[in-house]
Amino acid sequence: MTLKNTKSNSSLYSSTCLNLLLIVLIFLIVPAGAVDLDALNNSCINCHENVTVKKPSENFQRWSDSIHSSYFVTCDACHGGNPDVTTESEAHSTMKNVTDPKSPIYFKNIPETCGKCHSTELDHFKNTMHFERLRAEASAPSCATCHKPHSFKVLKASELLPLCSVCHNVRDMPSSANVPNDAKIALEMADELQNEIMALSNSLSDAKAKGMDVSSAQKDLDKATFVIKDVPSLWHSFNLKAFDIQIQSGIDSARKGQNKLSEVEPTAPSVPGFGIVMVLGLFATLYIIRKI
Ligand code: HEC
Ligand code: HEC
Ligand code: HEC
Ligand code: HEC
Ligand code: HEC
DSSP states (O other): OOOOOOOOOGGGHHHHHHHHHHHHHHHHHSOTTOOOSGGGOOHHHHHHTTOOSHHHHHHHHHHHTSHHHHTTOOHHHHHOSOTTOOSHHHHHTTOOOTTSTTSTTSGGGHHHHHHTTOHHHHHHHTTSHHHHHHHTTOSOOOHHHHSOTTTOOOOOGGGHHHHHTTTSSTTTOGGGTTHHHHHHHHHHHHHHHHHHHHHHHHHHHHHHHTTOOOHHHHHHHHHHHHHHHTHHHHHHTTOHHHHHHHHHHHHHHHHHHHHHHHHHTTTTTHHHHHHHHHHHHHHHHHHHHHHO
């Protein structure tokens, strides 16, 4: 993930650096969850906080509850306009209407706009039929179809069915009518992988605390973690078969690690205990013999 500077004018570079420094400082000072947006000095935010017109005000609210506000991804990052001037007309003057093909949030341009920061997702999305269709100005899901403005949440498996079946259904696209269900299963598998990884990682810490050799199980955990880290890239290529194969390999690694740990568990910790019992037993026997 890279946060690219959206201003191209190089004379703004030093002020941008200062702003970045300020953002980092705010981030360090303000405790998580309590973001002081006023300190940002961004006119879009300062004014929109108090705008009461229905749609902008609802969008502001959703945005301020979203992860983007915690990371100071302000309105201008997606809408354009000038956040350094205070009047509405000046701030809006370079902002294009959403129906203008030059607007960064015109439906066809949305992937590139999000991709300024989410380059991994964009790179993979670019190789999909969905992207091709958007290029051709046809109806297809873009980033904002699945990550609704302005909450921009990550979808859960259960939320996929209604979304995908708007297009992928028996009537409109019979050849890929199975896509919604396959996609749901794919994300459920990803959740399962996440659970397997947590379970293995817990067992591993326990085993480590008992002084067991966990290096082999650790390798399995690393493999599974590598797969889960790649999920966003895998997902945004919309190749559900490849996705399933990768996720299954992650689940297999995690389970292999679990099995290795449960195999050594019963014997390993009893080894020193067994020695002590032997020695104590020996002393007890000697003691009894001497008593007789
Ligand atoms: C001084 C106040 C003020 C500032 C500064 C301001 N806005 Fe607005 N903005 C408004 C108001 C008021 C509306 C509602 C206009 C209406 O619908 O009558 C609005 C509407 C909008 C809309 C809805 C589309 C439209 O044109 O109606 C967008 C998008 C928007 N603003 C983005 C921005 C961005 C991005 C910035 C910063 C670059 C910004 N605004 C700065 C007051 C402001
Ligand atoms: C991460 C990107 C992003 C950020 C940040 C963002 N928006 Fe948006 N916004 C969008 C997208 C994409 C759409 C178009 C949605 C669509 O096509 O349905 C949109 C649409 C809108 C609309 C309705 C369309 C219009 O222009 O009338 C308003 C109003 C709006 N945004 C206001 C805001 C305000 C106010 C902020 C800051 C508090 C903000 N947005 C921050 C991406 C963003
Ligand atoms: C200026 C940079 C920037 C832009 C532009 C941007 N984002 Fe983000 N986005 C971030 C940052 C920073 C985070 C939080 C850190 C992370 O998850 O990588 C984030 C997080 C997210 C998340 C994860 C939310 C979660 O709950 O984990 C989603 C989904 C997302 N963005 C979607 C979008 C979409 C869709 C667009 C375009 C409409 C967009 N972003 C535009 C910077 C940006
Ligand atoms: C057809 C629906 C769909 C489209 C289109 C889509 N996404 Fe996603 N996106 C998802 C789903 C589902 C997830 C959750 C995957 C998972 O379980 O991690 C996700 C996850 C994400 C995340 C969070 C990844 C993380 O690290 O947790 C980001 C950021 C994101 N998408 C950005 C984008 C961007 C940018 C685009 C456009 C280039 C885009 N998405 C297009 C459905 C979509
Ligand atoms: C706005 C309509 C629309 C929505 C919503 C939509 N798709 Fe698609 N999708 C398409 C179109 C059009 C194609 C191209 C199919 C073709 O030309 O055969 C496609 C192709 C695909 C393909 C490739 C199919 C193949 O045969 O290889 C996959 C996978 C896919 N979509 C997954 C999804 C998922 C998952 C969702 C929901 C998160 C989704 N789509 C939502 C329109 C949509």
